Amino acid sequence: MTAPTHEQEPASGTDIDDEVLGLLRRADQRYTTGRRKLVAALQEGDGPLTINQILDVDDTLAQSSVYRNLMILEQVGAVVRIVTRDEFARYELAERLTEHHHHLICTSCGDVADFALDDRVEATLDRALHKAADTAGFAVDGHRLDLLGTCGSCD
Amino acid sequence: MTAPTHEQEPASGTDIDDEVLGLLRRADQRYTTGRRKLVAALQEGDGPLTINQILDVDDTLAQSSVYRNLMILEQVGAVVRIVTRDEFARYELAERLTEHHHHLICTSCGDVADFALDDRVEATLDRALHKAADTAGFAVDGHRLDLLGTCGSCD
DNA sequence: TCGGGGTTGAGAACCGTTATCAATCCCAAA
DNA sequence: TTTGGGATTGATAACGGTTCTCAACCCCGA
Ligand SMILES: [Mn+2]
Ligand SMILES: [Mn+2]
Ligand SMILES: [Zn+2]
Ligand SMILES: [Zn+2]
Secondary structure: OOOOOOOOOOOOOOOOOOOHHHHHOOOOOOOOOHHHHHHHHHHOOOOOEEEEHHHHOOOOOHHHHHHHHHHHHHHHHEEEEEOOOOOOOEEOOOOOOOOOEEEEOOOOOEEEEOOOOHHHHHHHHHHHHHHHHHOOEEEEEEEEEEEEEHHHHOO | OOOOOOOOOOOOOOHHHHHHHHHHHHHOOOOOHHHHHHHHHHHHOOEEEEHHHHHHOOOOOOHHHHHHHHHHHHHOOOEEEEEEOOOEEEEEOOOOOOOOOOOEEEOOOOOOEEEEEEOOHHHHHHHHHHHHHHHHOOOEEEEEEEEEEHHHOOO
C-alpha cells in the first residue's frame, strides 16, 4: 500500500469485467458479448476513444449497437462520455473501474491521452475546489481537469 | 496591485470593445453592430452562454449570424467555444478579455457558472501540470478545470 | 454619389447521434 | 433438452445542433 487516496481501490486486470457485470446486473441488464468487446476495446486505449476509434479496434462491432451500449454502460456507471473540442464524443471506463486521472488534449490533432497528478496536488486542489464551491452554494460531485496544448506527435 | 498573476492585466469595462476591435482589425474583419451586440450579450452572463441564451438576451440577433459571428470571433481570439455535457455548445469571452477562471457545471440543469481559484493554488497547479506534461512530451497551452455537481437552484 | 466587396439572414444541407423495428439471441421455465 | 418470450442486435430512418448557400443589404472608400 502507498499513500492513501481519496477513493477506494479501483478494479484492475480482468475483474473489471466482474465489476461491470455487477453494475449491469443491478440495472437488470445483461453483459453480452458485444458489451464485453466494447469494454475490452476501451481498456486498450491509453485515453478516451471515439466511436470510430472503437470500431477500428474491433470491426466486428456494429455502429448502432456501439452507440446504444455505450449509452447503457454510461447509465449504469461503467463508462463516461467525454466531449473535448472537436465534434466527436469520446468514451472511457469510469474512474470506479480505473483510477482518477486527467486528459492531455492536443489542439492540433485532437487526440486525447491520460495523465495523473500527484496525490498531494490532488488533495490541495480538492480542498481549494470545495472551498470555492461552498461559497457558491454548489455541491461538488467531482472535477475535470484537462491540459490543452500540442502532443508529441504534432511537434 | 495585488499578488502578481501569471498573465497580463485583462481589459475591463467597455474597452473590451477596443480590444475586440483590434483583434478583428488584425484579421481584416469589421466590428459590426451584430458583433458588438454579441459581445455585449456575452458580457452580461455570469458564465458561458448557449446560442439560445444569447438569442434570449438579444432577440434582434439572427441565429445564423450568431453562429457565424461566434465562429469568427473565436478564430480572432475574442471568444472561446465550450462544450460541457449536454448537446449545446457555450460561448464566452476569451480570458485575454476577462480573467482566468473555471466553471461550475450543474449536472442537473446543465447551467454553467464561473468561479476562480486562489492565485497560490493556480500556481501550484500550473507547476504540477507542466511537470506532468513534460514527462509526456506535451507542450502546454493552458488548462481547463471544471467542477461537476449540483447548483444552488437545483438543491 | 456611386461602386463593389463585406455582411446579413432565411433556409437548405450536413453529420454525429438517437429512435425504430423486424430478426435474432438467450435465459428460464417446463 | 425443448420451448416460449422478453431482451438484444443492427440496418436504416429520423432527429437536431451546427454549418453552408446565396441573394439582398450594408458600409466604406474613391
Ligand atoms: Mn484531479
Ligand atoms: Mn486555473
Ligand atoms: Zn497531436
Ligand atoms: Zn442546476
